[in-house]
Amino acid sequence: MSSHSIQIRINGRVHQATVESRLLLSDFLRDEAGYTGVHVGCEHGVCGACTVIVDGQAVRSCLMLAVQADGCSITTVEGLAAADGTLHPVQQALRDTHGLQCGFCTPGIVMTLAALREAQAAPSEERMLAALSGHLCRCTGYQGIRRAVRQLAGTPAESAHE
Amino acid sequence: MNDAQHPPQAGRYIGQRVERKEDARLLTGRGVYVDDVSLPGMLHVAFVRSPIARGRIRSLDASPALALPGVYAVYTAQDLARFKIDMLSFFLAAPAVQITPLASGRVAYVGDPVALVIAQNRYIAEDAAGLVQVDYEEETPVVGIDAAREGALVHPDSDSNIAVAMGEEHDEAIEALLAQAPHVVSTTVHHQRVAQSPIETRGVVVAKHGEGELTVYLACQSPQMAARYIAQAFGLPPTGIRVISKDVGGSFGLKVQPWREEIAVIAAGLIFGRPLKWIEDRLENLTASNQARDQQMRIRAAFDNEGRMLAAHSDYDLDNGAYPHGADCNIAVSMFLWAAYKMPQFNFYTKGWFTNTVGLAAYRGPWAMESLARETLLDIAARQIGIDPIEIRRRNLVYKADQPRTTPFGIPLEDITPAECLELLLQKFDVAAFRAEQAQARKQGRYLGLGFAAYIEPTAGSAGISVLASDVAQIRIEPTGKVSAVLSTHSQGHGTQTTMAQVIAETLGVPLADVSVHEDDSSRGGFGAGASGSRQAVAGGGASIKAAELLRDKLRRVAAHLLETDAQRVRIENGRILVDGEPEKSRSLREIAEVAYGEPERLPEGMEAGLEAQYRYRPPPLTLSSAAHLCVVDVSADTGFVKILRWISSEDCGVMINPAVVEGQIAGGLAQAIGTVLLEHVSFDARGNPTAVTYKDYMLPAISDVPDFEYHHLCTPSQSVGGFRGVGEGGCIVGPPTLVNAIADALSPFGAIPLDLPLTPSKLLEVIEGRSMAPRPAESAPVPVPSAPVPSAAPAPVLEAPPVIATQTRIDGIWKLVLATPIGPQKFNGNFVTDGDKVSGTLDSDMGSQAFSGVVEGNRLRWDLKVTKPVSVTLKYDVLIEGDKLSGKVKMGIFGNAKLTGERG
């Protein structure tokens, strides 16, 4: 098994490591770098729980090798809140709307929405919902998540009925 | 769009949509799930699993795996045999058939764990698992219930593929009523197998500390329950076992008890000594984690000309797979099938079948089939009789005015409100306007449909189930004045750290922010079953209120004594002690607590130091929740796709602790219901190979599949302390029939839809286009595999009355007997003494001894025995003795028949 020396900036801090070529980025972030907020739900790219931001793009870290991230800058869910603990607007919106239950899918959802806001100041509700269609949540029935999206998009909370 | 009709006892915290305490850590990646635990020296486990559904293990060669650098050990069933492990059911009953953590000699399903590898990391462990050479002698598997009826015995040592059976196939009285009735409606409902599929899979980390202590980090539904289970399964002292379970990524019944893999890893950890971790991957989760539902029901119901119920019979079959969490014929399905309706008479026949598939486990609302079968039948009945589906429900549902009453099963109904929920629902939706819109749409080729369902749900049930009997709250006001509570509740997303804190803060009169709830460590508190059966609000909430009241009373007595006033005049508000009319005597909790802990001589004479209280609460035997739902769908006649346009829930879960949490539970259940009806299907080919093994094939609902739900709450306080009712499972129970009925309504111009879940677009197109779209999978025709001869299921029906053979048989003496009951096999001894045509003796178990007397006819014995626990019922024994074997049945009143087997002791 070939080994490679890699250097990755994670949440602003540079990590240097020697890794096997087959090591998944998700496992590297969790086990080697200690960012256990990166959750692994399927390891085949469907659930979205492992999503992190790699050079500004939301990426499923279970579908990328650690060696492929050499030289990249990565943000995980641990790196989003401000140093004083103030939550990122996406985190705050999910908190306000009861957008999570077990919290296992949550980091991936947070990172996908955060990446959209990084690319574009105010992504539309449709854009955010389309991006979230690639995330699986087994607990919430997506109700709070959709309320959070509406809050972020500035749409009135109540739907058409009543 | 959320309105609580009469929120009684809404308080400062109870009834409020407060933010969840859990969310701060979970949103920032600081939760601790089992895979986040890493211990010094920890090694990793991977399983070698059977690629065939049935066969004998001829040989196993681990040497290629052991030769791989980084591999420490490979264990098989032989290595674990040093522990006499009993794979108990959730009720802690012994299994109906022998179950070992690793396959012992035979494999019984694809994915059956055959060996486990311990290695330096998971990558190497998985490499090594692939190198273990196993030679199997493959046999033709038994896949599906129909195959189980005729096929080989799944467990060759058993005498039948029936795991458990109860009830009566033929009831003369019911048949007579059905024969005379003006209308008889019959239907057969097939519910596919589904996977609970929490986004976090199963996982365990085990660490042995010397000989006497073991720490287990576990994804589970209750650390307390898991610790008790492990202690009992291994025969270890419970005090040495500590189960830690901080955050769990969903469970839904799957993690209700540790199962073969977790137990195997714990055994391996005990042998190997170093900490071990196993985290299931998704493929394992979708193939080798116990699954759910997979059942069918044939139901016949008689109605009079006004659509009033007269009588019914149901015939229910449930696939148990090879190794169920507990052999199960799901008696709750029969108990609750008609419980919310005025069905005067009914009977049932219910069977659980062993097959060569992965075993059965619970899934949110395990008895949900009762609502699916009944509510879909009611719509068919309405169409057949020619009345409105709402009207047929109104005529038969139990209204408040019809109570108190008792169901034929003996369930007392005092305050159920399914009919009132339906009436509330009808105030929120204009049915007439919808019917006009539907008619208009049909003219344009759009097929809209409206579906209803109503039900009641047993929550926090504890009658006769010892593990569910009580929950404990231990609350203390710390010397700092802050409040800590250690509870036997547990959250896998339920938010009990918040809701229980709301209840405690309300009762004590302290700020919510000052209350911390701990429920993650079995060594910190006392036994309780945690999350199961929608019980935490009722059992945990009740315990929390009672303990907080004890503590509040002590605090008032202490404060009154220190402040030289009367306890009646002391109030606690917002964390401060106030004395009526004497504002200068206001004190912080901390000031009082410091004295209580640090200067006990200042306390009233004889009072214990500190500010701590504990209460073990026994909830009512059963607390019933009610609901009625409706949904509106648009089914495309071109594609067969179902779009859900609207969904309204009207439910009664008593006093709500946190409406946002209540609605979250309903919504989560409804999304799962949508998955069940439209998408999810654990399927097998004829050889028992699972064919939905990733999330690409096993489709969970995504955000685009789930509409916005609307909620309306009736809040009828229950009899429990606090007035709460459970709400964890309801959406998953009432959701499926609501959606199926809406789809059936939409497609009614084309004919009846098949009641065969999931209702995929191709199945619906068959209805729309009136032709068969796809070849059915040939599940019923397994490809025979050349195999060693295996005993076949005896075709004779098990529960027939035994024939009388007039020969001289030896009866007297001790017999070892096993009764197959709904909560697992019960073992006891019988001591028989005959005297001519009379037999008498005793039945002896750990629970005591009971004398009986009855009659002998040849080798047939019959006697009656009255029992009062867990319910009052007369057991009618009817058994046949042949040589050293005994077989027969026990009629258990309304609970139907149970099988009795035995041998000479």
Ligand code: FES
């Ligand atoms: S774990 Fe990466 S998408 Fe599921």
Ligand code: FES
């Ligand atoms: S909150 Fe549990 S999976 Fe989304």
